[in-house]
Amino acid sequence: MDYVADLHLHSKYSRAVSKDMNLPTMAFWAEKKGLNILSTGDWTHPIWIREIKQNLEEAEKGLFKLKNENSKIRFLLSVEISGIYSQGGKVRRIHNLIFSPSIETCEKINASLVKRGCNLNSDGRPIIGLSAESLIELVLSIDDKAMIIPCHVWTPWFSLYGSNSGFDSIDECFGKFADKITAIETGLSSDPYMNWQIKELNNRSILSFSDAHSPAKMGRESTVFELEKLTFDNIKNAIMKPSLKSTTGSTSIKESSAHSPRGTRDTSDTPDTSRIKYTIEFYPEEGKYHFTGHRNCDYVQTPEQTRSQGTICPVCKRPLTVGVMHRVEDLAKDGFEKEVSKLNSNGVKWILDPSKKHPPFVKLVPLNEIIAESLSSTVSSQKVKDAYNNLCEELGNELNVLLKASVSDIAKNAAHSAGSGQGEKVAEGVEKVRKGEIVMVPGFDGQYGIVKIWKDIQNKEKPQDLASQLGIDF
Structure with missing residues (x-):
């Protein structure tokens, strides 16, 4: 089991x-x-x-x-x-x-x-x-x-x-x-x-x-x-x-x-x-320390930039917080192997270890965040909560919706609380997350990154240090 x-x-x-x-x-x-x-x-x-x-x-x-x-x-x-x-x-x-x-x-x-x-x-x-x-x-x-x-x-x-x-x-x-x-x-x-x-x-x-x-x-x-x-x-x-x-x-x-x-x-x-x-x-990329940077100066750099430019903030001349990606590359002496992935019958993208030393994994976006973006709303809004609860009740649970439920069933059940057109939008969002078709701006120096499903990310505000959220995790 x-x-x-x-x-x-x-x-x-x-x-x-x-x-x-x-x-x-x-x-x-x-x-x-x-x-x-x-x-x-x-x-x-x-x-x-x-x-x-x-x-x-x-x-x-x-x-x-x-x-x-x-x-x-x-x-x-x-x-x-x-x-x-x-x-x-x-x-x-x-x-x-x-x-x-x-x-x-x-x-x-x-x-x-x-x-x-x-x-x-x-x-x-x-x-x-x-x-x-x-x-x-x-x-x-x-x-x-x-x-x-x-x-x-x-x-x-x-x-x-x-x-x-x-x-x-x-x-x-x-x-x-x-x-x-x-x-x-x-x-x-x-x-x-x-x-x-x-x-x-x-x-x-x-x-x-x-x-x-x-x-x-x-x-x-x-x-x-x-x-x-x-x-x-x-x-x-x-x-x-x-x-x-x-x-x-x-x-x-x-x-x-x-x-x-x-x-x-x-x-x-x-x-x-x-x-x-x-x-x-x-x-x-959504984690708070993925890239190297300095939040107070709104400065961020990739691992490649860190290797060439160093770890001193060009704005305030203080040390940058070295990001996880750079630190991993620093300790991975042999370099990175190419990522291998495969879609299963539900259209879910799985990442596989070519050496077969470790089991596969899947990357997901929480269902309430998918619904919120699909409805152009927030995770705390009542319509997002209603759609989330309805999908979980009708289709088993959140993981079942994200990994197994048919796109048509998601659209039909989301429509009960969000409306017919919006139900299809939610289903499309789940389908895109399954395939890994998303847009990301990596987090840095204690600031969460942004993960978006539709490509309007450049018009969005930069993320704040989500201290108001209770997920103050590492």
């Missing part, structure tokens, strides 16, 4: 996060979006771990569901931790995800962090003074089933490979525990294709999750697991096994369906067949 997982989320106890990021609301939105497994997020926070214990019960080994409800949504115990410390004469700022197999393990890790002087009360994403190597040693000494996954690994300020405060390699960051790092998370400003160019990631899994701060942002990036039986161990097995050659069968880019966890309890446990089937991606 296929399970769509978003395993990097935040609760209402993290900074700049919507109060709607509570477990019941998250589960409600997961069904609307077509997600099966969510991160609890933030289990280091003392109030949130209490709410987790009050509201969730174990459904399958290491996975949880809402108590007293026939909910199909499962939760995995995941938290993001920010480490700020000095190493090699430089201040490092590294963010890591921890996947825990049990609440007991969470509580033991929390107690150990507090014992080392870490403040877990101020933020759901705590800031600690431990190095990445010390953190992984602490976690694995408590429970070797837990996982550490470096997250949004390219963001300049807070990541493994970050140009301003990161490292050049996993070995340099994690030291003697480097071999325990079996996966990384792409972040919004990079996609798997970019990460395939890094040699040390050839034998590691490339994961994608949303880092959402509000329910509507969940699932904008996610990872699809193919599992015989839904358990924490089988998800871990899939992550630890990135090569398609080590799994039975081959990855199909046909109409993949995500199933709920119902009916999986009596299935035999066959971890060897567990694998990552594909990932769903944000357009990396």
Whole structure:
């Protein structure tokens, strides 16, 4: 069975996060979006771990569901931790995800962090003074089933490979525990294709999750697991096994369906067949750090320009924020392989790894954004909300609309709330996104990029630092 997982989320106890990021609301939105497994997020926070214990019960080994409800949504115990410390004469700022197999393990890790002087009360994403190597040693000494996954690994300020405060390699960051790092998370400003160019990631899994701060942002990036039986161990097995050659069968880019966890309890446990089937991606150009630039001076440059002109702003003469694309090219010593893609029977463009070391991926635009542009409106308008809800209800969920539903069905159902002509426009928008026929202006220095479906982008305002949005993610 296929399970769509978003395993990097935040609760209402993290900074700049919507109060709607509570477990019941998250589960409600997961069904609307077509997600099966969510991160609890933030289990280091003392109030949130209490709410987790009050509201969730174990459904399958290491996975949880809402108590007293026939909910199909499962939760995995995941938290993001920010480490700020000095190493090699430089201040490092590294963010890591921890996947825990049990609440007991969470509580033991929390107690150990507090014992080392870490403040877990101020933020759901705590800031600690431990190095990445010390953190992984602490976690694995408590429970070797837990996982550490470096997250949004390219963001300049807070990541493994970050140009301003990161490292050049996993070995340099994690030291003697480097071999325990079996996966990384792409972040919004990079996609798997970019990460395939890094040699040390050839034998590691490339994961994608949303880092959402509000329910509507969940699932904008996610990872699809193919599992015989839904358990924490089988998800871990899939992550630890990135090569398609080590799994039975081959990855199909046909109409993949995500199933709920119902009916999986009596299935035999066959971890060897567990694998990552594909990932769903944000357009990396829309990420806040894709290109190099200086937001205050409204100056941006491509990687080619950065190589020839350097990293000093020509306007104010201060250092530019080096973008993700340039940083990837800098660490990809052998240069980039040519991108390989293929359309499936639904007209969806899939990006394939020519070496077959990693599964394929697809880049999508969120459905509410497609509808908003189609109707010349905003994602917060009532007519966009009505059209979105109608499509999700009538055609299954958001991912089903984006990946599988027929164009005619999309047009017909969108017309119910948007009008007949507008329904066809929405369907055309979905079709263009499936084929990758879009226009982009890359983001830079903390400013989101623009992704447009129709070619009127030159007439649009430049994007602002969308601080009013709650998706202040990396």
